[in-house]
Amino acid sequence: MDKLLKLLDNDARLTLEQLAVMTGKTEAEVADQIDEWQKTGVIRAYKALIDWDKTDREYVTALIELRVTPKRDAGFEAIAERIAGFEEVESVYLMSGGYDFSIVVTGRTFKEVAMFVSKRLATLDSVVSTATHFVLRRYKDKNVMFLTEERDEREVF
Amino acid sequence: MDYEKLLNPRLVATQPSGIRRFFDMAASLDNVIALTIGEPDFSTPWHIRQAGIDTLEKGKTWYSPNAGFVELRRAIAAYLKRRFTLQYDPTSEVVVTVGGSEAIDLTMRALVAPGDEVLVPSPSFVCYAPLANLAGGVAVAIETRAEDDFRLTAATLKAAITPKTKLLILPYPNNPTGGVMRREHLEEIAEVLRGTDIMVLSDEIYAELTYGGERHVSFAEIDGMWERTILVSGFSKAYAMTGWRLGYACGPKPVMEQMLKLHQYGIMSAPTTAQYAAIEALTNGDEDVEYMRAEYDARRRLIVDGFRKIGMPCFEPEGAFYVFPSVEITGLSSEEFCRRLLNEKRVAVVPGTAFGACGEGFLRVSYCYSVKHIQEALKRIDEFLEEFR
Known part of the structure; x- marks a missing residue:
């Protein structure tokens, strides 16, 4: 993996100066490279990973398994695009195995998510069935531990 | 009392x-x-931990042979050959120890007789001088300087050698300075040592952690140096295995035989689980x-x-x-x-x-x-x- 991408993947807030030092490149080279990645879509976005449980936001997340029947004029791609269009939908993945799409949906309450699934998702023409799994607790996400604060357990030798 | x-x-x-x-x-x-x-x-790394766990699950919790499992000694010899073109006979020229530290202690005690001088480039890791002194020797510091990139130079080495000099410590890559000795610098040192009876303890525990284009060169690779070098290394730094306490020493058979006796009486054998994990580290850890x-x-x-x-x-x-x-x-x-x-x-x-x-x-x-x-x-x-x- 490219060193620069790896550093950004881990911490997108490193400054150009720090990135340049850490990779042995000039700041201009780093800036050009990042520009290019942004233009070509290699880098899609920079977001903070927030532990919402520590805020007063009321929310609930569900993973939804979706089985669909692709039609001549609506293949997987088209269905995915349609589903991704809902603002409640955080992620959409085409899956191997027993179902076709895995979808991450966030809402304010269980009921809100349930309503979204039954009213908006399940009613789509190509959707055959849905199975909704609510997330109870997030322990780790994007390589970051949410369960505990990271502690240095090393002995001071 | x-x-x-x-x-x-x-x-x-x-x-x-x-x-x-x-x-x-x-x-x-x-x-x-x-x-x-x-x-x-x-x-x-997880696969190394898993290798240790697997042997625990199978109940492989007995002593190993004194010098360490022969599979591990073979893996060490194979690693040293592929990384540094070094040849060691796994059955007689490799001893698996409790960390690099034990290997340093064994080397000192096997070679240093009362009054012998041990040359220690300084600054360097804290254990060399005390262990040399405890073995009955006299530690002699050789100052290394920032302007020489904290390398041992031929001139300062020459100036420190006396008829009593028995052993030279080569602690590179160096803790605490981060200094390294590249091939040309080692050649210089070798030139001073050729024709003398001075032995070398080359502590290469940080060998895998060098930066920049060139990789670490072992002192034992330098022409004519193998027979006077005890190479000390281990698993702690390269494989993040500090707590497993596993290292090794390699050198000419007559020295290793003496070191093995000390190890046999003082330690018996290095930790068994750690040895199994170390085989995995050397085989699949690059x-x-x-x-x-x-x-x-x-x-x-x-x-x-x-x-x-x-x-x-x-x-x-x-x-x-x-x-x-x-x-x-x-x-x-x-x-x-x-x-x-x-x-x-x-x-x-x-x-x-x-x-x-x-x-x-x-x-x-x-x-x-x-x-x-x-x-x-x-x-x-x-x-x-x-x-x-």
Whole structure:
């Protein structure tokens, strides 16, 4: 993996100066490279990973398994695009195995998510069935531990 | 009882590690950000841990042969061959030890007779001089200097050799300076040693952690040096296996036979589970080493640049995971600098003097820490320097 991408993947807030030092490149080279990645879509976005449980936001997340029947004029791609269009939908993945799409949906309450699934998702023409799994607790996400604060357990030798 | 009278006077006269002393000070304060620890912040790669677990599940919990499992000794020999083109007979020229530290102790005790001089380039890791003295020898420090990139030079070596010189320690890549000896520098040292009976303990525990294009060259690879070299290494630094306590020594059979006796009586055998894990490390661990090395390299660049930007000159370390910046601009001694930095800004680093008198004027700063941690420490050190500008 490219060193620069790896550093950004881990911490997108490193400054150009720090990135340049850490990779042995000039700041201009780093800036050009990042520009290019942004233009070509290699880098899609920079977001903070927030532990919402520590805020007063009321929310609930569900993973939804979706089985669909692709039609001549609506293949997987088209269905995915349609589903991704809902603002409640955080992620959409085409899956191997027993179902076709895995979808991450966030809402304010269980009921809100349930309503979204039954009213908006399940009613789509190509959707055959849905199975909704609510997330109870997030322990780790994007390589970051949410369960505990990271502690240095090393002995001071 | 008057224990003072009863105890071994050589041991009583030996000072405890100066690194330790500083830690105890740091441990008594809150909100301390430490850059003191000389061990990887990574856990042992999972497949290596799993290899240990598998053998525990199968109940393989007995002693190993004294010198270590032959599969492990074969794996060590194969590794040394593929990485450094070194040839060792796994059955008679390799001993698996409890960390590199035991291997150093065995080498000293096998070679050093009362009155023998042991040359120790300084600054260097804390154990060489005490172990040489405890073996009955006399440790003689050879000062290495920032202007020589903390390398041992032929001239200073020549000047230190006497008819009593028995053993030269070659601690490279170096803890605490991060200095390395490239092939041409080793050739220079070899030229001085050729024709003498001086043996060499080459402590290459950081061999996998060198940065820049060239990789580490073992002293035993240099023409004519194999027969006088005891190569000491281990698994702690390269594979993040410090707690498993596993190292090894390789050298000519007549020396290894003596070392094995000491090991047999004093230790019996190195930890069995660790040995199984180590076979996995040597067989399938190259990618892990490369991954961790790249991580350290990025942090190394960041911290060297950081010290230079805040006005502390810092020699560019090419090995291990330490930087060795100079405190000269503050006019403080290493010890004072560290004490005040700890008390005023709650940053713990180790004074260079913990690694020998000629470490005066420097700090050992470990970069086995996350980028965030390093940045915070640098920020605080920058604030501390404010009054000296």
